[in-house]
Amino acid sequence: MGNRGMEELIPLVNKLQDAFSSIGQSCHLDLPQIAVVGGQSAGKSSVLENFVGRDFLPRGSGIVTRRPLILQLIFSKTEYAEFLHCKSKKFTDFDEVRQEIEAETDRVTGTNKGISPVPINLRVYSPHVLNLTLIDLPGITKVPVGDQPQDIEYQIKDMILQFISRESSLILAVTPANMDLANSDALKMAKEVDPQGLRTIGVITKLDLMDEGTDARDVLENKLLPLRRGYIGVVNRSQKDIDGKKDIRAALAAERKFFLSHPAYRHMADRMGTPHLQKVLNQQLTNHIRETLPSLRSKLQSQLLSLEKEVEEYKNFRPDDPTRKTKALLQMVQQFGVDFEKRIEGSGDQVDTLELSGGARINRIFHERFPFELVKMEFDEKDLRREISYAIKNIHGVRNDLGRKVGVVSRTRLEEGSRSGASGVGSARRDRGSQRGAVLKVVKSSLGAEKCRISWL
Numbered sequence: 001m002g003n004r005g006m007e008e009l010i011p012l013v014n015k016l017q018d019a020f021s022s023i024g025q026s027c028h029l030d031l032p033q034i035a036v037v038g039g040q041s042a043g044k045s046s047v048l049e050n051f052v053g054r055d056f057l058p059r060g061s062g063i064v065t066r067r068p069l070i071l072q073l074i075f076s077k078t079e080y081a082e083f084l085h086c087k088s089k090k091f092t093d094f095d096e097v098r099q100e101i102e103a104e105t106d107r108v109t110g111t112n113k114g115i116s117p118v119p120i121n122l123r124v125y126s127p128h129v130l131n132l133t134l135i136d137l138p139g140i141t142k143v144p145v146g147d148q149p150q151d152i153e154y155q156i157k158d159m160i161l162q163f164i165s166r167e168s169s170l171i172l173a174v175t176p177a178n179m180d181l182a183n184s185d186a187l188k189m190a191k192e193v194d195p196q197g198l199r200t201i202g203v204i205t206k207l208d209l210m211d212e213g214t215d216a217r218d219v220l221e222n223k224l225l226p227l228r229r230g231y232i233g234v235v236n237r238s239q240k241d242i243d244g245k246k247d248i249r250a251a252l253a254a255e256r257k258f259f260l261s262h263p264a265y266r267h268m269a270d271r272m273g274t275p276h277l278q279k280v281l282n283q284q285l286t287n288h289i290r291e292t293l294p295s296l297r298s299k300l301q302s303q304l305l306s307l308e309k310e311v312e313e314y315k316n317f318r319p320d321d322p323t324r325k326t327k328a329l330l331q332m333v334q335q336f337g338v339d340f341e342k343r344i345e346g347s348g349d350q351v352d353t354l355e356l357s358g359g360a361r362i363n364r365i366f367h368e369r370f371p372f373e374l375v376k377m378e379f380d381e382k383d384l385r386r387e388i389s390y391a392i393k394n395i396h397g398v399r400n401d402l403g404r405k406v407g408v409v410s411r412t413r414l415e416e417g418s419r420s421g422a423s424g425v426g427s428a429r430r431d432r433g434s435q436r437g438a439v440l441k442v443v444k445s446s447l448g449a450e451k452c453r454i455s456w457l
């Protein structure tokens with residue numbers, strides 16, 4: 001990278017992230033980061049682990065990652081890790097880091113495959129990493145297992161959406177090569193929030209597992225489903241490699257050999273593999289921060305200005321000043337209105353990452369739960385039709401039928417009038433009189449003649 005100022009951008013954002021975590025949500029700004037999404041067992045955690053060069057993430061078959069993991073990689077001379085939930089402890093044994101992630105996951109989700117959107121914050125200092133902030137997310141799954149709720153698919157999607165819908169996030173969409181790209185859950189979700197593919201980076205894993213005679217050359221050359229930031233292929237360790245405790249360094253060497261020796265990838269071997277992916281992500285995140293920096297800066301400055309103004313006002317503060325009280329009350333009412341509207345409309349300034357709330361919740365109820373409940377209901381079609389017809393009639397009251405009849409009679413009378421060539425004031429008056437009579441007749445027959453007293457006619 002060469003440029004020291006640029007190198008310090010990611011640590012600077014990390015500092016802001018920590019400052020915001022310590023003061024809570026009230027000053028929340030969306031900070032640039034990379035969210036890793038993909039189907040279950042696509043190899044998301046494996047990719048991240050390779051960046052660090054250590055075995056420290058829970059991996060395997062079935063659902064493994066069950067809470068978001070915000071992983072800050074920080075270049076440093078010494079190698080250790082620390083969690084935000086136990087900041088005083090420095091982990092130098094990475095097996096312990098994995099155990100802590102597992103224990104911390106279970107603490108919130110229980111042990112039977114439950115999930116939770118509450119993130120775990122982990123920081124890894126190492127001489128082998130480039131500065132990066134990544135979020136490892138649970139894989140998209142469809143069928144609930146263990147303690148998972150029936151709507152597990154929607155819950156995981158909601159959780160992922162909370163991270164990837166922010167404009168400030170880059171999306172690392174991980175798809176295994178032994179699956180059709182058109183069916184990629186990762187790309188489907190990324191497309192929902194980034195239809196033009198501007199902030200999506202494609203990663204293709206498991207290239208070693210493709211059927212003999214097939215390859216992913218078209219995808220990797222960005223021809224099949226083009227993304228502005230393109231695709232990078234990687235080969236992670238297989239489950240057998242993990243069980244056999246294959247060293248990551250050996251795995252990275254094997255990956256390099258794979259690309260150099262494969263006839264379909266040889267010509268682009270320098271643009272493939274984990275080290276290249278790490279470099280590209282570091283550059284893209286840095287550039288992304290640089291692009292978002294002006295707006296981030298102006299938001300921070302305006303927050304600072306308004307806070308300074310507020311502090312200034314409090315210098316002459318007298319709690320018993322009646323004008324102050326009225327002003328405060330009005331401000332509160334106004335603020336309530338603004339907050340309420342934001343909750344319903346949705347806004348990026350206070351995104352709840354723990355659960356769906358406000359408008360999003362209403363949206364979900366109407367678009368997911370409501371149709372789901374409707375489908376579950378059983379109706380007798382005849383009864384339903386009768387109820388609907390009564391409801392329509394009761395809503396209309398006298399209006400519709402009456403209006404229609406009046407309209408028809410008036411029209412007929414007018415047509416008759418013009419046909420008979422009636423003209424002049426006398427005939428017009430006669431005509432109006434007979435129209436009134438006709439209308440009165442219709443109204444009486446509609447409402448019951450003896451009960452009807454229609455003085456306006």
Ligand SMILES: Nc1nc2c(ncn2[C@@H]2O[C@H](COP(=O)(O)OP(=O)(O)OP(=O)(O)O)[C@@H](O)[C@H]2O)c(=O)[nH]1
Nearest residue numbers: 041042043044045046060064065139206236238239
């Ligand atoms: N052969 C091979 N196996 C891989 C590759 N990438 C991942 N795997 C295996 O796929 C399984 C799932 O990998 P994970 O990294 O846990 O996948 P994940 O996407 O994090 O899974 P969840 O967190 O459960 O969604 C593990 O057994 C890995 O060893 C690859 O490139 N090649």
Ligand SMILES: [Mg+2]
Nearest residue numbers: 044045064065
């Ligand atoms: Mg995982």
